[in-house]
Amino acid sequence: MLDVIEPILFGVLALAIVGAAAGVVLADRVTTSALLMAFTFLNMAGMFVLLGAETIAAFQVLIYVGAITVLILYGVMFTPQAPRAYGLFFQKQTPAGALIAALAGLPVMVIAFAFRDTANIPPRGGDLVPLASSIFTDFAFPFEVASVLLLAAMVGAIVLVKREERGSGSAGPNDTTSPEHSRAKPVIGRARE
Amino acid sequence: MAPGPFGIDPTIWAALRLLIAVVLALFLILNGALLLIYLERKVQAAMQDRVGPYHVGPWGLLQTFADALKLIAKEDFRAGQTDAAFFIAAPALVFTPMLASLVVLPFGPSIVGADLNIGLLYLATLGSMGVLGIVIAGWASNNKYSLVGGLRSAAQLISYEVPGILSLVTAVLVTGSLSMVKITETQPGPFTNIFIIPLAFATYFIAALAETNRTPFDLPEAESELVAGYLTEYSGMRWGTMLALTEYGNVTVVCGIMATLWFGGWNGSGIDSGPITGPLLGLLWFTLKTYAFILVFMWVRATLPRLRIDQLMTFCWKVLIPLTLLNLAVTATLLIAFPDTRVPVAIANWLLLGAFLVGIPMLQERRLRRIRERLRAATRHAVAAG
Numbered sequence: 395m396l397d398v399i400e401p402i403l404f405g406v407l408a409l410a411i412v413g414a415a416a417g418v419v420l421a422d423r424v425t426t427s428a429l430l431m432a433f434t435f436l437n438m439a440g441m442f443v444l445l446g447a448e449t450i451a452a453f454q455v456l457i458y459v460g461a462i463t464v465l466i467l468y469g470v471m472f473t474p475q476a477p478r479a480y481g482l483f484f485q486k487q488t489p490a491g492a493l494i495a496a497l498a499g500l501p502v503m504v505i506a507f508a509f510r511d512t513a514n515i516p517p518r519g520g521d522l523v524p525l526a527s528s529i530f531t532d533f534a535f536p537f538e539v540a541s542v543l544l545l546a547a548m549v550g551a552i553v554l555v556k557r558e559e560r561g562s563g564s565a566g567p568n569d570t571t572s573p574e575h576s577r578a579k580p581v582i583g584r585a586r587e
Numbered sequence: 588m589a590p591g592p593f594g595i596d597p598t599i600w601a602a603l604r605l606l607i608a609v610v611l612a613l614f615l616i617l618n619g620a621l622l623l624i625y626l627e628r629k630v631q632a633a634m635q636d637r638v639g640p641y642h643v644g645p646w647g648l649l650q651t652f653a654d655a656l657k658l659i660a661k662e663d664f665r666a667g668q669t670d671a672a673f674f675i676a677a678p679a680l681v682f683t684p685m686l687a688s689l690v691v692l693p694f695g696p697s698i699v700g701a702d703l704n705i706g707l708l709y710l711a712t713l714g715s716m717g718v719l720g721i722v723i724a725g726w727a728s729n730n731k732y733s734l735v736g737g738l739r740s741a742a743q744l745i746s747y748e749v750p751g752i753l754s755l756v757t758a759v760l761v762t763g764s765l766s767m768v769k770i771t772e773t774q775p776g777p778f779t780n781i782f783i784i785p786l787a788f789a790t791y792f793i794a795a796l797a798e799t800n801r802t803p804f805d806l807p808e809a810e811s812e813l814v815a816g817y818l819t820e821y822s823g824m825r826w827g828t829m830l831a832l833t834e835y836g837n838v839t840v841v842c843g844i845m846a847t848l849w850f851g852g853w854n855g856s857g858i859d860s861g862p863i864t865g866p867l868l869g870l871l872w873f874t875l876k877t878y879a880f881i882l883v884f885m886w887v888r889a890t891l892p893r894l895r896i897d898q899l900m901t902f903c904w905k906v907l908i909p910l911t912l913l914n915l916a917v918t919a920t921l922l923i924a925f926p927d928t929r930v931p932v933a934i935a936n937w938l939l940l941g942a943f944l945v946g947i948p949m950l951q952e953r954r955l956r957r958i959r960e961r962l963r964a965a966t967r968h969a970v971a972a973g
Contacts, residue, residue, distance in 0.1 A: 425723075425726060429676075429723065448705050449708065452708045453708075453712075456711060456715055460712065460715025461745060465745075467723070470726075
């Protein structure tokens with residue numbers, strides 16, 4: 395029974411992933427794209443569950459759907475929405491896009507079908523303990539490198555934001571935390587009135 | 588695959604079990620929401636020296652049923668300029684993760700949808716998915732108040748997820764498992780996790796209040812400043828799904844997590860008494876513990892005023908996150924240093940909790956004093972100049 399259900403689930407998930415991914419590129423509006431991207435990520439998580447890697451699936455949803463898509467939507471809401479302006483940019487290059495997709499897709503398909511008969515590897519990684527111990531023992535160095543990279547990116551983002559703020563010379567009106575702003579404008583202004 | 592009861596074919600039983608579970612979960616959410624709304628109104632009324640609903644049915648018990656019927660019978664209305672697809676999708680996007688999180692809640696011994704070995708991670712994941720629906724609701728409403736409500740909600744929920752998950756991780760370190768059933772089974776005695784890691788409970792409680800949009804963290808739906816935020820354009824059963832069902836469902840889920848992680852879940856007297864009475868008594872204990880927390884949530888709502896957005900963010904990023912990180916580091920270190928006993932962890936946690944409870948009012952007072960001095964100096968300066 396399971397041998398029938400699993401290919402069906404795989405087919406549904408694969409169709410949903412490819413369809414939603416195409417929708418991300420072809421959709422007219424950024425919001426639609428963002429939501430479809432979340433849907434793609436959810437289906438990817440479903441694939442991980444099929445592979446027996448529930449932990450990775452949970453992290454996939456936690457990080458990509460719960461955090462990254464929300465942040466993208468957050469950014470989208472602060473930008474003006476011109477209908478179709480975004481979609482047309484991509485939709486003009488259909489032939490070139492199809493050619494590149496075919497060129498990239500062929501080797502992937504060849505490689506995928508080469509693995510057809512060796513699919514009986516027992517699922518690993520569903521349990522948290524082997525995953526955690528392999529991250530902190532066998533792959534400790536790559537893991538640390540990745541964390542340092544993320545830390546550097548975070549520090550860089552903060553530095554960029556701070557520099558911009560100093561250049562324009564004014565912080566937000568609600569910034570009561572930094573001492574110089576609260577000393578300068580609002581308090582004295584109100585007292586003079 | 589395990590054979591089903593009553594000689595049912597295992598494959599049919601698997602599908603049947605799924606169906607029964609979903610129907611039970613829906614039943615629980617719908618009735619739980621009705622009960623909790625009634626309870627909330629009655630409890631708040633009692634705290635504010637009012638009577639509360641009393642006209643419909645005995646003690647007003649049928650009031651929420653009448654309200655629900657009214658909501659269902661309402662016209663399916665949508666304002667003209669809203670974004671149709673997203674507007675309709677948003678309530679479902681908010682409701683589904685909440686419904687799915689009921690799968691791993693351990694209601695009683697052998698009364699659990701699925702004992703996932705990553706149960707707690709699954710719950711955290713679903714908790715983070717609800718934000719998406721709220722942001723979409725705010726955006727699709729095409730209304731400035733709704734948009735601000737949705738954005739506030741995204742900022743608040745993403746921020747408070749961090750201390751919430753860090754507190755959960757501390758509890759996981761102590762119990763040694765992510766499975767909700769195993770976490771419950773590690774706390775059979777009277778000394779449950781609340782005596783070992785009280786600070787993690789305090790920080791999780793605060794984060795849970797924020798994640799369920801309850802007062803004092805209900806800024807996304809603030810009635811007085813945002814005319815109910817992302818809910819402004821919603822009416823009828825869409826409003827009912829988003830506000831009543833989802834909010835009270837989420838409250839039930841986080842209270843269930845608190846009852847399981849810190850208060851031993853279904854553990855109580857008489858859970859070994861028999862194959863039928865044991866699970867039922869366990870269910871009773873779990874329900875009592877969960878509802879005790881829900882009552883505390885209502886108590887908080889009747890007591891505290893709403894925070895301002897900058898206070899909310901400051902408290903999360905400058906107080907809660909450093910504190911939970913420190914707690915996590917201390918707990919992990921002590922657990923490795925003393926693998927056989929939990930007493931050092933408990934002592935450190937109680938000390939940190941004391942420091943938190945004493946330190947916050949002191950810090951707050953110092954900050955207020957500084958602001959007042961600055962104001963006074965500025966006024967003096969202005970008077971001298973003018």
